[in-house]
Amino acid sequence: MHQTTPQITNIVELLNVNDSAAVAALFASAHPADIADALEQLTPANRPLAWVHVPIAVKGEVLTELSEGVFKNLAHELDNRELVNAIKALDIDELADLIPDLPEALLADVLFEVDTKTRANLGEVLSYPEDSAGGLMNLDTTAVRDNISLDVVLHYLRLKSELPEHTDTIYLVDRQNRLSGILPVDRLITKPGQDSALAHAIETPVTFQCLDDEEDVAKAFADYNLISAPVVDQNNALLGRITIDDVVDVIRDQAEHDIMAAAGLKEDEDIFAPVAKTSRNRTVWLAVNLVTALLGSWVIGLFEGSIQQIVALAVLMPIVASMGGNAGTQTLTVVIRGMSVGTISRGNMLTVLKKETMVGVLNGLIWAIVIAFVSTLWFEDIFLGLVIAAAMIANLVMGAIAGVCIPIFLDKMKIDPALAGGVALTTVTDVVGYFSVLGLATVLLL
Amino acid sequence: MHQTTPQITNIVELLNVNDSAAVAALFASAHPADIADALEQLTPANRPLAWVHVPIAVKGEVLTELSEGVFKNLAHELDNRELVNAIKALDIDELADLIPDLPEALLADVLFEVDTKTRANLGEVLSYPEDSAGGLMNLDTTAVRDNISLDVVLHYLRLKSELPEHTDTIYLVDRQNRLSGILPVDRLITKPGQDSALAHAIETPVTFQCLDDEEDVAKAFADYNLISAPVVDQNNALLGRITIDDVVDVIRDQAEHDIMAAAGLKEDEDIFAPVAKTSRNRTVWLAVNLVTALLGSWVIGLFEGSIQQIVALAVLMPIVASMGGNAGTQTLTVVIRGMSVGTISRGNMLTVLKKETMVGVLNGLIWAIVIAFVSTLWFEDIFLGLVIAAAMIANLVMGAIAGVCIPIFLDKMKIDPALAGGVALTTVTDVVGYFSVLGLATVLLL
Numbered sequence: 001m002h003q004t005t006p007q008i009t010n011i012v013e014l015l016n017v018n019d020s021a022a023v024a025a026l027f028a029s030a031h032p033a034d035i036a037d038a039l040e041q042l043t044p045a046n047r048p049l050a051w052v053h054v055p056i057a058v059k060g061e062v063l064t065e066l067s068e069g070v071f072k073n074l075a076h077e078l079d080n081r082e083l084v085n086a087i088k089a090l091d092i093d094e095l096a097d098l099i100p101d102l103p104e105a106l107l108a109d110v111l112f113e114v115d116t117k118t119r120a121n122l123g124e125v126l127s128y129p130e131d132s133a134g135g136l137m138n139l140d141t142t143a144v145r146d147n148i149s150l151d152v153v154l155h156y157l158r159l160k161s162e163l164p165e166h167t168d169t170i171y172l173v174d175r176q177n178r179l180s181g182i183l184p185v186d187r188l189i190t191k192p193g194q195d196s197a198l199a200h201a202i203e204t205p206v207t208f209q210c211l212d213d214e215e216d217v218a219k220a221f222a223d224y225n226l227i228s229a230p231v232v233d234q235n236n237a238l239l240g241r242i243t244i245d246d247v248v249d250v251i252r253d254q255a256e257h258d259i260m261a262a263a264g265l266k267e268d269e270d271i272f273a274p275v276a277k278t279s280r281n282r283t284v285w286l287a288v289n290l291v292t293a294l295l296g297s298w299v300i301g302l303f304e305g306s307i308q309q310i311v312a313l314a315v316l317m318p319i320v321a322s323m324g325g326n327a328g329t330q331t332l333t334v335v336i337r338g339m340s341v342g343t344i345s346r347g348n349m350l351t352v353l354k355k356e357t358m359v360g361v362l363n364g365l366i367w368a369i370v371i372a373f374v375s376t377l378w379f380e381d382i383f384l385g386l387v388i389a390a391a392m393i394a395n396l397v398m399g400a401i402a403g404v405c406i407p408i409f410l411d412k413m414k415i416d417p418a419l420a421g422g423v424a425l426t427t428v429t430d431v432v433g434y435f436s437v438l439g440l441a442t443v444l445l446l
Numbered sequence: 447m448h449q450t451t452p453q454i455t456n457i458v459e460l461l462n463v464n465d466s467a468a469v470a471a472l473f474a475s476a477h478p479a480d481i482a483d484a485l486e487q488l489t490p491a492n493r494p495l496a497w498v499h500v501p502i503a504v505k506g507e508v509l510t511e512l513s514e515g516v517f518k519n520l521a522h523e524l525d526n527r528e529l530v531n532a533i534k535a536l537d538i539d540e541l542a543d544l545i546p547d548l549p550e551a552l553l554a555d556v557l558f559e560v561d562t563k564t565r566a567n568l569g570e571v572l573s574y575p576e577d578s579a580g581g582l583m584n585l586d587t588t589a590v591r592d593n594i595s596l597d598v599v600l601h602y603l604r605l606k607s608e609l610p611e612h613t614d615t616i617y618l619v620d621r622q623n624r625l626s627g628i629l630p631v632d633r634l635i636t637k638p639g640q641d642s643a644l645a646h647a648i649e650t651p652v653t654f655q656c657l658d659d660e661e662d663v664a665k666a667f668a669d670y671n672l673i674s675a676p677v678v679d680q681n682n683a684l685l686g687r688i689t690i691d692d693v694v695d696v697i698r699d700q701a702e703h704d705i706m707a708a709a710g711l712k713e714d715e716d717i718f719a720p721v722a723k724t725s726r727n728r729t730v731w732l733a734v735n736l737v738t739a740l741l742g743s744w745v746i747g748l749f750e751g752s753i754q755q756i757v758a759l760a761v762l763m764p765i766v767a768s769m770g771g772n773a774g775t776q777t778l779t780v781v782i783r784g785m786s787v788g789t790i791s792r793g794n795m796l797t798v799l800k801k802e803t804m805v806g807v808l809n810g811l812i813w814a815i816v817i818a819f820v821s822t823l824w825f826e827d828i829f830l831g832l833v834i835a836a837a838m839i840a841n842l843v844m845g846a847i848a849g850v851c852i853p854i855f856l857d858k859m860k861i862d863p864a865l866a867g868g869v870a871l872t873t874v875t876d877v878v879g880y881f882s883v884l885g886l887a888t889v890l891l892l
Contacts, residue, residue, distance in 0.1 A: 012793055031650070033669035040789045043797060065669070154635060163632035166673060168614060185631055186609035189600060204477070222698060223479035223511070225691040227612060227673055244690050245671035251694065252668060255701030256783065262708070263779040264772075271784050272797065275804040279812075282776050282805070286813060289772040293765040294820070300764070301824075304757045311750045314760035318746070318767075318876070319739040326710075326735045330728050333709040337702065338717050343486045347458055351489060351718065358721040359728070366725075367732060374740070378747075430764070 011038055015049050024053040032058045036065035039074070043272045048077045059086035064094045068101055069270030080106055088113045093138040093246065096125040125240075133217050134210030136250065137231045137240035140164035146172035146180040150200065151193035153183070166243040168227040172197055178236045179207065207232050208242065214250050219342070221247045258340075261419040264288070288423060296321070296430040303438035306446060312379045313441050319371060320391045321433030325426045327363055328399025331356045332425050336407050336417045353404045360400025364393035387444055391436035395429055402428040457484055461495050470499040478504045482511035485520070489718045494523045505532035510540045514547055515716030526552055534559045539584040539692065542571040571686075579663050580656030582696065583677045583686035586610035592618035592626040596646065597639035599629070612689040614673040618643055624682045625653065653678050654688065660696050665788070667693045704786075707865040710734070734869060742767070742876040749884035752892060758825045759887050765817060766837045767879030771872045773809055774845025777802045778871050782853050782863045799850045806846025810839035833890055837882035841875055848874040 014022045027035055027050075035054055039047050039062070051074065054062055063071060063086060075083060087098060087110050095118075099107060111119060121139050128134025142163055144153050153170060157163065170188065172181040181201030191200050206224055208217055208231045220226065221244060228243045256267040264285030269278075300307070300317070307314050335352065338344035344352055368389035376385035406424045407417035460468045473481055473496075481500055485493050485508070497520065500508055509517060509532060521529060533544060533556050541560075545553060545568075557565060567585050574580025588609055590599050599616060603609065616634065618627035627647030637646050652670055654663055654677045666672065667690060674689045702713040710731030715724075746753070746763070753760050781798065784790035790798055814835035822831035852870045853863035 031670060037669075037788060041791065041794055043794075157635050161636050163636055165671070166614075167632050168612075168673070185635065186613055189603050189631065189635070190607050190609055222691075222694050223483075224477060225611070227614070227690065244673065244694075245668075248668050248690075248694065248697065251697055251701070255697070255704070258701070259704055259708075259783060260779060262705075263776045265776055265779060269780060271780055271789055272794075272801065275801060275808060278801070278805050279808045282773070282809065283812070285776065286769060286773060286809060289769060290765070290813065290816065293768040296768075297761050297765055300761045304761065307760050308754060308757050311754050311760075314753050314757075315743050315746045315750065318764065319736070319743055321764075322739040322742075322876075323732060323735060327728070327732060330709045330711055330731065333706060333711060334715060334717055337705060342483060343717055345487065348487055348489075348718075355718065355721060355724070359724050362721060362725045363728065363732060366729070367736065370736065430768075 011050060012042065012046065015046055020053060023050060027053050028055055032061035033065045035062045040067060040070050044073050044077070044270075044274070047074055051078065056086075060088075060090045060094075063087065064090065064098060067270070068268035069266075069273065071098070071101055073270060073273070075101070075103060075106065080109060084109045084113055091138065091140070092118065092121045092125055093136075095122055096135070099126065100130060128210050131214045132210060133208040133212040133214065133231050133242060134239070136214055136217060136242050136246050137210075138164070138243065138246075139240045141171055141230065141238060141241050142167050143171040143173045143177075143238055144197065146174055146198050148197055149193065150188055150191055150195050150197055153188055153197050154193065166228055166245065169202075170197075171230055171238055171241075172201060173238055176235075177238055179205075179230055179232050179238045181205070182230065205230075207236075209234070210239065215254065215340075217242060218247050218250045218254070222251070258418045261416060262422055264419070264423075292423060292427040292430070295427060296434055299431050299434045300438065303442055306438055306442045309446060310384070310441060312375075312381070312384055313438060316371075316375055316384075316388050317434055317437040320388060320395050320437050321430045323367055323371075323392060324395030324399040324429035324433045326399075327360065327396045328403045328425045328429050329422065331359070331400050331403025332407060332417075332421050335404050336421055339407060339411060339417070349404075349408065353401070356400045356404050357397060360397040361393070364396035367396065368392040383445055384441070387440045388437060391433065391440055394436045395433045398432045399425070399429045457496060458488065458492065461492055466499060469496060473499050474501055478507035479511045481508045486513060486516050490519050490523070490716075490720070493520055497524065502532075506534075506536045506540075509533065510536065510543060513716070514714030515712075515719065517544070517547055519716060519719070521547070521549060521552060526555060530555045530559055537584065537586070538564065538567045538571055539582075541568055542581070545572065546576060574656050577660045578656060579654040579658040579660065579677050579688060580685070582660055582663060582688050582692050583656075584610070584689065584692075585686045587617055587676065587684060587687050588613050589617040589619045589623075589684055590643065592620055592644050594643055595639065596634055596637055596641050596643055599634060599643050600639065612674055612691065615648075616643075617676055617684055617687075618647060619684055622681075623684055625651075625676055625678050625684045627651070628676065651676075653682075655680070656685065661700065661786075663688060664693050664696045664700070668697070704864045707862060708868055710865070710869075738869060738873040738876070741873060742880055745877050745880045746884065749888055752884055752888045755892060756830070756887060758821075758827070758830055759884060762817075762821055762830075762834050763880055763883040766834060766841050766883050767876045769813055769817075769838060770841030770845040770875035770879045772845075773806065773842045774849045774871045774875050775868065777805070777846050777849025778853060778863075778867050781850050782867055785853060785857060785863070795850075795854060799847070802846045802850050803843060806843040807839070810842035813842065814838040829891055830887070833886045834883060837879065837886055840882045841879045844878045845871070845875045 011023060011026065039050060042050055066074065083106060102110065125135065144156055168185055170183045170185065171179060172183055174180050181198050182205045183197050183201050187200040206220055206226060206229050208229060210231060210233065226244065228241050230241050231239045233239055253267060260267045260269065335344060371392050372385040372389035375388045376382045402425050407421050410417045410420055457469060457472065485496060488496055512520065529552060548556065571581065590602055614631055616629045616631065617625060618629055620626050627644050628651045629643050629647050633646040652666055652672060652675050654675060656677060656679065672690065674687050676687050677685045679685055699713060706713045706715065781790060817838050818831040818835035821834045822828045848871050853867050856863045856866055
């Protein structure tokens with residue numbers, strides 16, 4: 001590539017030796033996204049030092065490229081006046097993205113500084129939920145009346161002398177601003193100029209309503225290979241458009257969210273945040289985990305007498321719990337993904353449950369044989385081996401069933417399965433694992 | 447949206463009552479991506495039944511939209527002749543995507559059927575690794591000589607009467623086909639026609655080399671908001687171009703991979719694959735897990751005598767292991783994400799290690815106090831409480847250190863941290879958790 005991220009090692013070194021000129025030179029030729037990357041890699045203390053060397057012209061854009069956590073950190077550290085100047089020059093959709101993360105005082109200043117039209121537009125975009133098509137849209141549509149020829153469209157565009165970024169289509173609207181067609185720019189160029197614009201409009205246009213969910217928007221962009229698509233109201237009047245660059249951000253954020261949520265983390269976690277802040281962020285998750293772990297321990301506690309008589313149970317029970325947890329997590333992961341990409345729906349849930357249960361039975365049998373063999377050899381007690389084997393089957397089947405049912409249940413309760421699914425599942429497999437090993441042993445061996 | 451996925455419940459029902467006409471009608475008006483979605487939701491037995499109703503004109507495209515697992519399943523079930531006909535009409539880049547998944551016999555047939563030029567082009571694209579810029583590129587560039595005016599460019603494009611999909615830029619090349627500039631189509635339309643094309647080329651063009659990694663390509667597309675970008679060789683000669691729709695697939699596949707890998711699953715897992723196949727796919731992961739669980743049990747086994755004397759140890763030790771695993775997984779997740787998005791690099795690894803260790807110490811202290819309190823009340827033994835507390839601190843600190851070091855180490859060994867990181871970490875925290883509880887108790891309480 002012609003452009004590369006300014007090297008973080010260099011920047012830290014340059015900051016250390018106070019070589020401002022060199023840092024400024026690095027930043028002067030860098031893309032705003034690369035400057036943002038460099039800032040992300042610095043400690044909170046170093047970020048304001050580096051920030052002063054960011055060229056004024058791109059400061060606003062650099063802010064929009066920062067992750068939420070780092071933006072908040074920097075917004076806290078910097079001079080308000082300067083931030084307002086950087087922010088007020090941004091496009092509507094970028095402004096709308098930043099606003100939810102702005103400290104209140106700063107927000108008031110920004111709204112005071114922007115012109116009346118921007119403020120009105122901003123009001124419109126912000127009136128939609130952040131994760132809806134309306135919240136995602138820009139207002140920079142290029143629209144022409146639908147009864148003109150391609151030549152006239154071309155002439156009109158020439159008069160504008162510039163088009164908004166990512167304008168791959170021109171919208172054709174009627175007198176009431178209702179969308180009557182979408183004209184791809186490449187057809188505008190290649191088709192005979194005297195043809196009517198409407199004659200070359202896209203045959204199966206994809207449009208979105210303001211309240212469409214951003215994940216549905218992202219799926220549609222990916223499925224139909226879109227670069228941009230119009231947002232319309234109930235009367236089909238053109239409101240704005242969504243462009244692929246914002247959709248790519250949605251897709252990346254969603255992936256980030258799923259991965260971070262599985263460990264109880266927020267997607268905007270700043271790696272270099274202060275220790276106390278990070279520790280506090282992670283406390284809730286560890287508290288939940290402690291409660292579930294205590295539940296498992298309580299089950300073990302019920303069988304203290306049995307353990308005292310057969311200590312081997314204490315040695316072997318974590319294996320059963322762990323195997324159930326792992327097998328269950330595989331099912332859980334497949335089901336959560338299937339639900340989120342739409343492969344699993346009401347129509348085939350029972351098929352999935354049946355299949356995963358059968359996989360649990362089969363895997364249970366396989367690993368029961370292995371663990372029976374290992375346990376019998378280790379503790380020279382075939383009955384102990386059989387008890388552990390039976391518990392293994394029970395827990396792997398339970399893991400499979402829980403792996404299917406937990407995400408379905410959480411989804412019904414409007415709880416994010418990516419966040420709570422794993423904890424719920426391992427709680428089930430721990431409890432069932434301990435209970436089946438110790439319970440069976442108490443009944444059969446003592 | 448104007449277009450919606452054909453309803454799976456309907457399709458299953460319609461297949462059941464043998465209402466072919468209705469299925470055909472549903473598919474006739476659907477987008478290939480939506481038909482592919484519908485097929486993904488069917489059981490392997492139902493897919494060929496539905497396939498016969500897919501309109502012939504879109505069969506090839508539907509195949510390209512299927513996930514790898516479902517494609518392989520369907521390719522296995524269908525008539526070769528028909529598949530070859532559907533596949534041979536595809537674009538080079540789509541063909542190149544399918545080829546690695548084709549059964550060998552089918553591959554030979556397809557290569558035999560396509561024309562000589564396609565075969566040569568295909569050879570070129572396939573000569574690059576699948577996950578490189580070269581493997582991602584299309585050959586459908588629109589290039590013009592760099593010494594002409596915008597009007598001449600427009601005239602030339604009019605002669606073509608059609609442009610490849612996602613043509614947002616025209617490439618300007620010299621006599622040796624070396625890229626001298628990238629002209630955005632919107633400037634071509636809006637700028638004065640007599641201007642030279644080169645005068646309106648992009649100021650900071652982004653280009654890729656054939657062997658650039660696809661993840662770097664995806665990051666560049668996201669950072670610089672690209673729709674398409676050229677791929678050049680070492681001499682800057684134009685080879686092809688990469689378009690955003692393929693990059694979106696890379697981003698989605700990568701996210702899918704990370705989430706599935708964490709549970710030891712392949713990203714192309716077919717939810718409705720036969721039970722035996724699914725069970726076999728998951729066996730390796732469960733085998734690895736069994737070995738790590740046995741390691742933990744071996745540690746417990748070292749202290750059988752201690753457990754027999756203080757059964758409470760068997761009750762409490764899973765809590766310490768579990769809390770260490772959870773806290774460590776949080777660190778691990780943050781570090782893996784940081785490494786993959788580039789926030790963590792050689793320059794700041796030590797900062798991350800120091801910070802996470804401090805978080806481990808702080809969290810360790812907090813939860814040590816809580817667990818000391820709980821254990822003391824539960825078993826009415828303050829010394830037992832203190833031992834568990836000390837073990838908790840040790841294991842949370844260990845979890846933090848392992849969470850930073852394991853992904854760094856795996857990355858150095860060229861092992862995917864998303865795949866192996868979690869298992870490695872919980873093995874460490876289980877072993878250290880059991881060892882610290884039982885070891886400390888043996889030394890201090892017996």
